[in-house]
Structures are given as structure tokens and as C-alpha cells.
Amino acid sequence: MTTRSGHSSALDWPDVAALLRRRNLRLTPQRRAVVAALSEFEGHVTATQLVERCTARDPHFVPSTVYRTLDLLQDLGLITHIHDADGHEEFQPAQEAPHAHLICRACGATREISGDELGDFVGQIHRRHHFDVDVSHLAIFGRCEVCGQS
Amino acid sequence: MTTRSGHSSALDWPDVAALLRRRNLRLTPQRRAVVAALSEFEGHVTATQLVERCTARDPHFVPSTVYRTLDLLQDLGLITHIHDADGHEEFQPAQEAPHAHLICRACGATREISGDELGDFVGQIHRRHHFDVDVSHLAIFGRCEVCGQS
């Protein structure tokens, strides 16, 4: 559940290479670029954001490569995705501690809350509905403190 | 919070006409058709589903009319939408009792849970994060009873 190396928030670099090799897949400059961009945003990134950043750095970079790489990284279990307020995919490193998101409908601000905080909630849903909540994919919409009054 | 007329699940027909009139907007056959389709599906409908049904009945019906009508109905506060597992919008009558959705990642089954059940959860989030949870838009992903074991 925890990463072996020191830093935890970004993608674990060595693991990517290892997992690729194990599957006879290749570590190309483009894949490096996507992983790099992914860890720069450190948190929740849109495919579009990744495309922008990658093409900004290398004009030859094409969107399809980003999408294919994201699919691959998901297959490898290195990233996951949730859907933001507009229904667009947001990607994030999979090895982050489980957490959910509070998303303000008014200003769009997002805030993380730890999975632990949701323990009671998860337990209750399981007890009453026999349903295992996937906390990492929980997007909770509403109004934040700032926008609450207006 | 409750509807005045008897049946509760479908869109409240008279209200639509009243709200439209109040804004000097018009009750066209197309809008009737969208509302009708909306209440037939009774629950969560995709824009695409509505487009299909409406065009099936009237070949002249165009998608843009459905989208424009859905926007309008949301403005009027008659419907709301959430995002399904694929990030696509699903519309539903707004006057339904507040409820959230349990969505199984494995089989796609959705199940409603009443807003009341989430009272503690909502309260806790509010207390700790000063965030007002919009229960009706809460999509809870995970694994249902059936798929949980596999």
C-alpha cells in the first residue's frame, strides 16, 4: 500500500520502467514526458492539461500519444481517474493515500479530505447496502465556506 | 420541498406551464415531448437517450432542441443532473426527495439511497470543512453486493 522509495506524492519513477520492462513495453521519450507532466501537476490533472503541456514542450507531440499513455498507465495501475464537476476525467497517481474530494459548485475549488475521515460513512453504507465504497473516486459536490453565504 | 399534486416521481406537469408563462416562455410541442420523455424514463436519463426517443417519434426533432430544453428545465429548477461512471450527464427531476447514488464499477448497477441516510455524513463534513454537501449530486462509486466477491 505504501511506496518503497522516499517521496510519496509523485509517480514512482523506477516503478514505471520496471513495469514496462516486465511487459515488454518500451520507455519512450514521450512516455517520460507524460509521466513528468503528470507529476508536475501533482494532484488532479485533465488529459487536456497534459496535452497542452506536452505539446508546448515538443510541437511534434500529438494528443493521441497522451491518451494512449494514460490508458497504459491506468492498465499498469499507476494512475486512476475521477470525474470533475463537468464530467471530465481527472487523473491522479494511484499510490496516493485514499482521499475524496470536496468540489464547490460555485467557484470550482476542490479540496481533499482524507479517506480516514470517511470511515464511518463507508462502514454505514457497507452495513446497510452491502456496498463497498471506492473512496478515491468519491467526488462530493456542494458549496464551500466562501461561497456558502452568497 | 414536497410536490403539491399526488404523484411524486415524475415531473410536475402543471408547474412547467406555470413557470414558463411566468417568464414569458412558450410551451411548445417539442418541450412537451422532452418533458414527456423525461418522465417516462423516470429516474436518470442521458441526453442521448432523450435525443433518441424524441427523434424516434418525430424525425424532424433535432438534438439541439433537446439540449436547449434541458438547459431551460435546469434554469427553471425542474431538473438537475449528475455524472455517471463515464462522466456523462444524467438528468433527473429535481423535486424528487434528495438522494444519492451507489454505482457499481463492475456491473454498472445503480441504486438510490435516501438523503436522510447521509445526515451524519453531511453534518460531519460541514463541521470539519465548512462545506455544504449537495446530496442529490453525490455519486458514490464502488462495488455492489453481487460484484463484491469476484
Next chain:
DNA sequence: ATAGATGCAAAACCTTTGCAATCGC
């Protein structure tokens, strides 16, 4: 009559796909 709605067609947007050329292993 007149403001509001529709139909149509085009565009915008994001994502996927087929295929030849390329490049990591």
C-alpha cells in the same frame, strides 16, 4: 404582431482509430 423557438447546418470539442514510418530493446 412579435418575441421566442425551432430546424438546419456547421463548428467546436474531446477522444479514438488505422496505418505507414520510426525507434527502443
Next chain:
DNA sequence: GCGATTGCAAAGGTTTTGCATCTAT
């Protein structure tokens, strides 16, 4: 060298938009 991967270009699907025409009121 072989097979995976890329770039390109085209297609896909959904949603939006402008505008002339039409219609509910």
C-alpha cells in the same frame, strides 16, 4: 531486426452556435 510506438490524419460522438424561418401567445 523485430515488434512496440509514434505521428499524422481522419473519423467518431456529443454538445454548441448562428441564422433564417416559423409559431405560440
